[in-house]
Amino acid sequence: MKPENQILANLSADVFQRLAPHFVYVNLEQGEIIYRPGEPLSHLYFPLDCLLSLTITMQNGATAEVGMIGSREVFGINAFMGRRETTQTGCSSQVAGSAIKIDAQVVRQEFDRNGELRDLLLRSTQAFLAQVSQTAACNSLHVLEQRLARWLLNTQERINSNNLPLTQEFISVMLGVRRAGVTLAAQKLQERKVIQYRRGHVQILNQAGLEASACECFQTIKTEYDRLLGEK
Amino acid sequence: MAQFIEPFSHFVIPTKNINQPPMRSPRIFVLEPDNDVRPLLKHNLENWGYQVIMALDEADALQRIREGGERFGLILLNQNGRSIDEIIAIGRQIRQSTELDSRAPMIVMAERYGVELEGQNIQVGENEYVTYLEDGQQLRNLLALLCPV
Missing domain, CATH: 1.10.10.10 (Winged helix-like DNA-binding domain superfamily/Winged helix DNA-binding domain)
Structure with missing residues (x-):
């Protein structure tokens, strides 16, 4: 049975079966740090019913959310976009719940050789960029x-x-x-x-x-x- | 000395006598520098039946009081990046600038606090209170107690 993450649910049975042996089901507590800026990105997270926040912390310590990652997204798009770390954004769990964690190297290899997975992850990245840019405008104008x-x-x-x-x-x-x-x-x-x-x-x-x-x-x-x- | 205020359910807010002439709404003097918060605060206060005099910062507040010469029933201040002591001192300065209302109650809305303070209203001086809001209803109840509509 496919999990309730929309990206994983969109995978064909064939691709899903190739990735499934690498899935690790994890429970994330509220406030748990998933990623700190500058760290190598070791895993991607597909939230099932938890909610993750991408945040930026300014020099004075002020923090704001710049992106929301839940059952419609995946955390870790940098893993298949070039360098495996980000210098600005951190990620933490804002609503406790479960997620599927998968080794970034496995996804990168499948991304490079599998057109279906590549297309889906790029579409999901495009959707995420739409969320981030709309939110930036919203925060300025509304x-x-x-x-x-x-x-x-x-x-x-x-x-x-x-x-x-x-x-x-x-x-x-x-x-x-x-x-x-x-x-x-x-x-x-x-x-x-x-x-x-x-x-x-x-x-x-x-x-x-x-x-x-x-x-x-x-x-x-x-x-x-x-x-x-x-x-x- | 700090003093906790009794739960609001113990207080009875007097109802209006229909034979009395209509009374003017109480006027609240508000110091709110934050552009995001100011319109929401004004909306809520007016919705609860208050007239609002809104100042953007300390200098604006003192100027409005000197120029306006109007009475008000309560001073409401948002902590907004200062210490509680600093903001209370500003409130006292505002209060002292108007001789007529020297006993007007003052409420400071605290900015950062833990769950142990959430929902508390603490009296810190004569007619001076710090409120650690759990929700907007708490502010409404405190205003109803100190400055009934």
């Missing part, structure tokens, strides 16, 4: 309430759950904004009965309402993923 709604929707889509185990402190770090901003934006959404926040848990109560509260960016990213990788 108000915090819209960005929070977009971020919650992206998270929900990637962990397949309306219950998001996230503190407001954590969300504020991911969005690169002050905590009070997240608290007050969440209050607006809560008073509209779109979400409910209770000590470290956000529950999405009204999907359509949350989408209406978000900017266009959630739908734009989703449409691009659906186009490149198929609907989830």
Whole structure:
């Protein structure tokens, strides 16, 4: 049976069977560091129900999320794009859960000799770039309430759950904004009965309402993923 | 000495008497330098029935008070990169700049804190409070207690 990561699910049975002996199923805790900037990239991670964050930390210690990696993505695209390390971005688990880990060397070899895998991984990279670039524009142009709604929707889509185990402190770090901003934006959404926040848990109560509260960016990213990788 | 505030469920907010003439909404003076937070704070406060005087920084706050000469019922400040002591000192300066409202309560919204402080409102001086927000409702409840609508 194929796992619930969209990239792995898109592989043909033949390619999947070639990679499957190298799969290692892992459980990742919230906050677990997957990768530090500058380290050689030893493994790729295909999240099943966990959520990973690509983050950049500035010289003054301020951190912000620059990309989200869940059941629609893979962590470790550098492994098949040239150099096997990145100098800026780190990766950690923001929602605990399971993932499939695979040796980067194995993927690189298959990438070089297998056109189907290469095409799929490049399409997934294109989708991820769409997410990163749309998010960069969103963070510059849209108000915090819209960005929070977009971020919650992206998270929900990637962990397949309306219950998001996230503190407001954590969300504020991911969005690169002050905590009070997240608290007050969440209050607006809560008073509209779109979400409910209770000590470290956000529950999405009204999907359509949350989408209406978000900017266009959630739908734009989703449409691009659906186009490149198929609907989830 | 710091003092914890009782849970809000113990307080009864007085209801309006329909025979009384309509009262003006209480006015809150807000110091919020953050461009992301400011519109959300204003929206929430107005939605809860308050009039809002918004200042962008310390100098703007003092200038508005000197020029405006209006009364307000509460001062609300976001910690925003300063220490709690520094921000309280700014709040006191704002309060002292207006003789009429020298006893107006002051609330500082703390910025970085652990889960052990989440949900707490701590009194740190006469009519001065630091709130460690767990959610927006906590701020609404504290305002209702100190500056009822």
